[in-house]
Amino acid sequence: MxxxxxxxxxxxxxxxxxxxxxxxRHEGVYSPSLSRVRVVKFExxxxxxxxxxxxxxxxxxxxxxPTGAMSAAPDGRxxxxxxxxxxxxxxxxxxxxxxxxxxxxxxxxxxxxDLCRGDPECVxxxxxxxxxxxxxxxxxxxxxxxxxxxxxxx
Amino acid sequence: MNYVVVGVSAAGLSxxxxxxxxxxxxxxxxxxxxxxxxxxxxxxTHYIAGRVGERDLFLVEEEFYRRCGVRALLGVRATGLxxxxxxxxxxxxxxxxxxxxxxxxxxxxxxxxxxxxxxAGDRGGGGETGETGVTGLRTREDAVRIRKAALAGRPVLIVxxxxxxxxxxxxxxxxxxxxxxxxxxxxxxxxxxDREASLILERHLAxxxxxxxxxxxxxxVARGPHGTEGVVLSDGSVLPGRLVVVCKGVxxxxxxxxxxxxxxxxxxxSGAMRTSVPDIYAAGDVAxxxxxxxxxxxxxxxxxxxSRQGRVAGTNMAGGxxxxxxxxxxxxxxVLGTPFVSMGVLDAPAEGGWRxxxxxxxxxxxxxxxxxxxxxxxxxxGCVRLAGPxxxxxxxxxxxxxxxxxx
Amino acid sequence: MRQxxxxxxxxxxxxxLSIGVDPTRCTRCRRCEAxxxxxxxxxxxxxxxxxxxxxxxxxxxxxxxxxxxxxCADACVSGAIRTDPLxxxxxxxxxxxxxxxxxxxxxxxxxxxxxDVAGRGPRASKCDGCREWGFPLCVRxxxxxxLRAGAGAGETSGRVRREHAARLALxxxxxxxxxxxxRAGGGTPA
Numbered sequence: 001m002x003x004x005x006x007x008x009x010x011x012x013x014x015x016x017x018x019x020x021x022x023x024x025r026h027e028g029v030y031s032p033s034l035s036r037v038r039v040v041k042f043e044x045x046x047x048x049x050x051x052x053x054x055x056x057x058x059x060x061x062x063x064x065x066p067t068g069a070m071s072a073a074p075d076g077r078x079x080x081x082x083x084x085x086x087x088x089x090x091x092x093x094x095x096x097x098x099x100x101x102x103x104x105x106x107x108x109x110x111x112x113x114d115l116c117r118g119d120p121e122c123v124x125x126x127x128x129x130x131x132x133x134x135x136x137x138x139x140x141x142x143x144x145x146x147x148x149x150x151x152x153x154x
Numbered sequence: 155m156n157y158v159v160v161g162v163s164a165a166g167l168s169x170x171x172x173x174x175x176x177x178x179x180x181x182x183x184x185x186x187x188x189x190x191x192x193x194x195x196x197x198x199t200h201y202i203a204g205r206v207g208e209r210d211l212f213l214v215e216e217e218f219y220r221r222c223g224v225r226a227l228l229g230v231r232a233t234g235l236x237x238x239x240x241x242x243x244x245x246x247x248x249x250x251x252x253x254x255x256x257x258x259x260x261x262x263x264x265x266x267x268x269x270x271x272x273x274a275g276d277r278g279g280g281g282e283t284g285e286t287g288v289t290g291l292r293t294r295e296d297a298v299r300i301r302k303a304a305l306a307g308r309p310v311l312i313v314x315x316x317x318x319x320x321x322x323x324x325x326x327x328x329x330x331x332x333x334x335x336x337x338x339x340x341x342x343x344x345x346x347x348d349r350e351a352s353l354i355l356e357r358h359l360a361x362x363x364x365x366x367x368x369x370x371x372x373x374x375v376a377r378g379p380h381g382t383e384g385v386v387l388s389d390g391s392v393l394p395g396r397l398v399v400v401c402k403g404v405x406x407x408x409x410x411x412x413x414x415x416x417x418x419x420x421x422x423x424s425g426a427m428r429t430s431v432p433d434i435y436a437a438g439d440v441a442x443x444x445x446x447x448x449x450x451x452x453x454x455x456x457x458x459x460x461s462r463q464g465r466v467a468g469t470n471m472a473g474g475x476x477x478x479x480x481x482x483x484x485x486x487x488x489v490l491g492t493p494f495v496s497m498g499v500l501d502a503p504a505e506g507g508w509r510x511x512x513x514x515x516x517x518x519x520x521x522x523x524x525x526x527x528x529x530x531x532x533x534x535x536g537c538v539r540l541a542g543p544x545x546x547x548x549x550x551x552x553x554x555x556x557x558x559x560x561x
Numbered sequence: 562m563r564q565x566x567x568x569x570x571x572x573x574x575x576x577x578l579s580i581g582v583d584p585t586r587c588t589r590c591r592r593c594e595a596x597x598x599x600x601x602x603x604x605x606x607x608x609x610x611x612x613x614x615x616x617x618x619x620x621x622x623x624x625x626x627x628x629x630x631x632x633c634a635d636a637c638v639s640g641a642i643r644t645d646p647l648x649x650x651x652x653x654x655x656x657x658x659x660x661x662x663x664x665x666x667x668x669x670x671x672x673x674x675x676x677d678v679a680g681r682g683p684r685a686s687k688c689d690g691c692r693e694w695g696f697p698l699c700v701r702x703x704x705x706x707x708l709r710a711g712a713g714a715g716e717t718s719g720r721v722r723r724e725h726a727a728r729l730a731l732x733x734x735x736x737x738x739x740x741x742x743x744r745a746g747g748g749t750p751a
Contacts, residue, residue, distance in 0.1 A: 009729045033715075040726035049726035060585065066543070066620070066669030068550030084477045085549070088629020089669070090717075094581040094709070099722025102715065108629030196638040200659040206639065210657070213640070458636050458663070486662040488683070493675070495666045538662065539671050543620055546669035560618035 002077075005037075005113065005120055005131060006139040007050050012130035014041055014048030018122035022113075025121040033105060036113040037122050037131070050131055052122075053079060053100040053113040061092035061101050061112070070101075070110060078114045086110055155180040157471060158242055158250050160232045160410060161258035162186045163195065164457050165438025165464030167213060169256050172468030172476075174222050180472070182224040183250055185242070189229035190294070191216055196457045198297040199318070202304070203325035211294060232259075237414050237431050254433050254471040257411050257421060258464060261404035261439035261455050263290030266313075268374045269400055286381045286396040291318055292404070303397040304331045311385055311395030313372055315342035317485050319401035320355070323364050324490050334365040334393065336385070341368055346485055346496050351533045354517050355489050362490045367393075404455050406440040418442050420453040425477045427467035435471055437463035446480035446549060447530070454481040482548065486541070492517065495541040498531030498548050499523055511559065522559065528552020578648055578690055578710060580697050581717035584621040586707035589614055593624075593699035593708060600691060600698045608676065611688040612699055612708075622707065624699070625672040625688035627651045633664035633673055633687075641685065650690040658684040 019035035027034045037052040059079075062070045069085035070092050072078065086109040092101045093110065101112045115133075123133045132139065157173055159166045162184045173182060186192075193211040200206050219226035227244070234243035235255075242250045269288055285303035289296050304310060304326050312319045312326075315337030326333040335342070341352035342359075356366055371388040375398060384394040406420035416422040416430035420442030427435045427443075438460035442451045459481055469476040484497035502508040502523045512521035518536030522529050522544065529552045532544045543558045594610045603609030612624040627644075631651045634642040641657035642664060644650070655678045664673045664685050675683035691697045700710040711717040 007729070009726075038722060040723050042727070042730065045730075047730050049730045051722050051726050051729075064584070066546040066550070084479055086630070087632055087669075089626040090579070090581060090628075091626065093718045094583045094721075095585055096718070096721070098725045099718040099720070102718055103629065105715075194638055196661070197659065200639070200661070205659045206657075210639070457638060458667075461635060484666065486666040488660055488662055491683075493662045493665070495662060497666070538665060539674070541666045542668035542671050542673070545666060554619060557617075557619040 001135040001137070003118075003133050004055055004136050004139070005052055005115060005123070006134055006136070007052065008130045008132065009047075009049040010130075011128045012039065012048040012050055013128045014039060015128070017125040017127075018050060018131055021121040021125045025116060034111075036100075036102075036111060038099075038102075050122075051098055051100055052131075054098060055079065055115075060095040060097065061110075064091045064095045066091065070112075073114075073117075078117050079112055080114065081110050081112065083107070083109045155472075156251060156253040157182045157256070158252040158254075159184045159256045159258060160186075160242065161256075161260055161438070161440075162192050162226070163258065163260055163438065164192075164460035165260075165441075165467070166256065166258035167192045168461045168464030169258065169435075169437060169468030169471070170222065170224060170464075172465045172474070173472045174224070176469065176472035176474045178223075182222070183227065184219065184224055185227045185230055185232050185244065185250070187229065187231040188293070191218060191226075191228070193294055194457075195292070198291060198294070199321040199325040201297050202301045202322065203328040204301075208294070208298065232410055235410055235414050237434065240433070242410075252433075255435065256464075256467050256471060257429070257434065257436040257440060258438045258460075258467075259407040259410055259440045260460075261406045261453075263292040263400065264402040264405055265290070266372070266400060266402055268372055270375055288375055288382060288398045288400065290400050291322055296399075300326075300397065300399060301329075304329050307331075308396040309394060310334070311336060311393060311398045312401060313385070313398060314401035314403070315339060315344065315366075315368065316401060316403060317343065317346055317487060319399075320359070320489065321487055322399060322401060323359065323366075324488070327362060327364050327490060332363055332365065334367070334395065335359070336370050336372065336387075336393070337366065337368040338371050339368065342366060343494075346483075346500070347494070348500050348521060348533050350512075350514070350519055350521070351494065351496070351535050354519055354535050355492065355494060358489060358492050358517065364490075404439060406442070406453055406455075408440060411436070418451065422451060423463075425466075425479070426470045427463055427478060428470070435467040437467040443478060444480050446482045448480065452481060452483070454483045456483070456485060479549075482545070484545065486538070492536055493534075493538045495534045495538045496532065497541075497545055498529075499525075500531045500533060502531075513559075520559070522555060524555070525552070529555035578650060578697070579712070579717060580624070580627065580688070580690065580700060581709040581711065582622050582624060582626060583707050583709065586705040587614065587621055588705055588707075589616060590704065592702045592704070593622075596698045596702045597688075600694055609686075611672070611674075611686065613671070620670045623671040624708070625651060625668075626670060627688075627690065632667040632669070633685075636663040636667040638663055648690065648692070650692070651687075652689055652692075653685045653687060655684045655686075660684050 018037050019032040020030045022035040023031045040049045067085040069082040073080045088108040104111045120133050123131050192213045231245040232242050233245045285306050285308050310333045313336045323333045323335045342356050372385045373388050374386050376384040376386050408417045421436040423436050423441045427437050429436050439455035442453045466476045466478040486495045509524050521533045523531035534541050547555045591614050593612045597612050598610040601609040627650045639657045639659050641654045660683045673687045676686035678684040700708045709717045
């Protein structure tokens with residue numbers, strides 16, 4: 001069953017370990033600006049929300065890419081940015097409704113989550129359980145259960 | 155790490171920059187038989203037309219090599235290769251050892267059999283070297299010679315109806331000269347245009363005063379007491395002219411490595427620009443690479459390919475990772491005010507699965523060559539606004555072309 | 562396609578200006594064309610506008626994206642098109658342009674056109690980031706945010722990310738969060 005990176009924003013503590021783990025895995029340094037997952041904070045409400053590629057069924061980033069750099073790996077599962085084709089036009093960055101695609105500040109190519117090719121680092125370090133790698137059905141089931149529980153407190 | 159780059163034109167220069175970006179301290183030596191720094195061959199016809207000065211042809215100043223910490227052996231020819239000993243032999247007897255070698259020796263102008271020795275393509279050859287005689291259009295010296303001849307009022311005959319010949323004809327016309335263009339094929343630009351585009355452009359050239367004769371072969375150069383007087387055609391007739399410029403295409407200069415690495419028409423390379431011998435790379439006009447469809451290899455001697463291939467080669471030589479995603483033959487030119495762009499595959503076989511989509515309005519023409527659902531080639535004359543988006547469509551598998559040409 | 566240094570940015574994170582284009586928001590109002598025409602000395606016929614909108618098809622918005630590895634700069638035979646290292650914009654030096662059409666052939670967005678420059682003949686013309694105006698006017702007049710500007714693509718995407726995060730987290734009318742009330746498990750209110 002296909003797994004997705006599912007975000008539980010209300011569980012996020014804002015620790016940003018996910019950003020550190022992601023940047024280390026992909027870039028070899030601890031640098032949130034190089035992370036594929038970004039935590040957005042609303043300080044006034046004490047809320048943090050991780051934002052990462054949702055793996056849209058009809059990805060606007062791929063549709064808008066003029067060179068075909070934004071694509072999927074040959075097995076079709078993990079998102080890929082073909083660096084040899086990316087011209088850095090930032091179209092993908094600007095059409096993504098989530099703001100989940102970013103430009104690498106050094107190489108000038110588009111960067112997005114590739115699910116660590118099936119073994120996401122961010123999930124491993126998220127002790128709060130705000131990032132999980134699970135089949136969508138399981139995530140929906142969990143949320144349905146939580147909703148039911150919140151409606152009918154015991 | 156010891157890098158040797160033979161040839162510093164488009165490919166060699168990009169490679170140099172890529173190497174230095176990744177390896178600021180490695181030993182880099184470039185060898186080139188030209189005595190002056192790298193210049194833009196593409197600008198030669200623009201120089202002839204007077205749009206750029208001779209100094210503007212240079213891509214880098216003399217100091218460039220020193221500033222990059224690169225040893226530049228200019229005016230020196232590489233004459234031999236010893237791949238086992240990892241050495242390049244130079245004409246002056248010196249020997250260069252290398253860890254990584256880039257062959258960027260480019261291509262020479264094709265010299266037809268009727269052209270006198272020392273004529274087209276042969277640098278510093280014998281025969282006339284002034285405003286009359288036979289020359290190619292490949293080097294700065296060629297361009298300087300042609301411009302001087304034209305400004306001195308010498309009638310010019312251009313042999314070859316490809317992009318270089320046509321661009322030269324336009325440049326000379328802009329100088330106020332009436333050139334004559336002799337084309338062996340039945341139509342001009344036969345390798346880079348379809349029949350309709352050739353016709354539109356030929357009529358336009360004629361209207362602008364360029365004399366075009368198609369389907370004519372030159373048998374020999376006509377000479378008289380004062381030197382070159384014209385050419386004798388295969389039907390015996392003589393066309394007068396004092397300077398004959400041969401623009402019959404180019405052939406890769408593979409002599410340095412032929413016999414040591416796999417060569418077809420050019421030096422065969424992978425997507426990483428590696429030849430069949432480890433640590434020897436090739437890039438630019440000398441290289442033969444897969445096309446973007448992965449369906450065969452070809453030499454595609456255009457400047458953007460050379461630049462890109464050089465960069466890929468240099469990056470890989472210096473331990474980085476880059477891939478050339480294949481050649482897409484293409485060209486763009488201004489034909490006396492009418493723009494012309496073509497790219498990809500232009501001949502659609504009659505068999506199933508291939509078709510053309512075309513639009514014509516006056517002298518504006520657009521044609522797409524479609525294979526299955528994918529655009530694989532295009533010709534545009536006049537209104538070339540969609541050329542870029544069409545190229546992008548070709549590059550990403552040929553899909554989405556309907557949206558590009560939708561009215 | 563990352564090529565000659567002349568077309569390459571140094572440090573995209575510190576770009577002073579980035580025009581972000583989101584064609585999904587374009588309503589074809591064409592205010593951008595009108596204001597660009599005026600900003601660049603046009604007479605209303607549209608010959609000076611560096612942005613062009615189609616009714617349908619692709620590319621919908623033909624405007625320079627000031628690409629990090631601009632294909633136009635890579636292809637330029639005379640070095641006329643370069644990236645300004647300070648601003649991060651890709652600029653055409655009309656004095657060096659020879660009108661060869663190579664850039665027109667390379668731009669996937671049909672952002673480069675030819676315009677007659679001071680009687681010298683057609684030379685490459687495209688968005689210059691409104692450097693003389695201090696701020697891209699098309700962005701100022703775009704009502705939907707199809708054209709946006711920010712200090713680098715990081716800022717334009719950062720704003721979108723924040724809006725999206727707000728939608729996820731601050732769904733209106735849901736009251737306080739179960740988690741904040743000390744209830745274990747919580748869960749996003751459906």
